Amino acid sequence: MDAPRTLVSQNKPMGDRGERMAAEHLERAGWTVLARNFRVGHREVDLVARRGEVVAFVEVKTRAGLGYGHPLEAITAKKRREIQFVAQMWVDxxxxxxxxxxxDAIAVLLPTGGEPRIEHVEDAWRM
Known part of the structure; x- marks a missing residue:
């Protein structure tokens, strides 16, 4: 008998789609995506993007709806610290x-039967 799929594995395709959409959104806005899923150990930054002299470390959160709150509410203090650690390694x-x-943070909403919505929050938090 197959093992039950975890919530993480069930949401991965949606998360991957959201990251692709976020990267395309950034590129349409004049950004160049330098890295996707840049990892240091088990920690990662979803997207690293450049526009001119600005480099943004972007966390992308994708949801099918708002039943569990707004996607950006899932970026906890712990997650921000992990992103900051990985970002420092990228800068080094x-x-x-x-x-x-x-x-930066990007929320991607993929409602069933509705149009996708993308919300880009620039300079979403500070170190």
Missing amino acids: RHGREGDSYRY
Whole structure:
């Protein structure tokens, strides 16, 4: 008998779709996506994007609806610290003189039978 699928594995395709949509949204807005799912150990940043001298470390949260709250409410203090840690590793490896860095968040809502909605919050939090 097959093992039951976990909530995480059931939501992964939706999360992957949301990350693709978020990357496309950023590119339409003039950003260049430098990395997707940049990892340091088990921690990761969903997207690293550049526009001019600004590099944004972007957390993407995707939901089918608002039944569990707004997607961005899922970015906890612990998650922000993890993203900041990974972002520092990215800067240490790839940062350039003169760049400025920030943390953005993108909510992707994929309602059944409705149009997808994307909300980009620039400079969503500070270190």
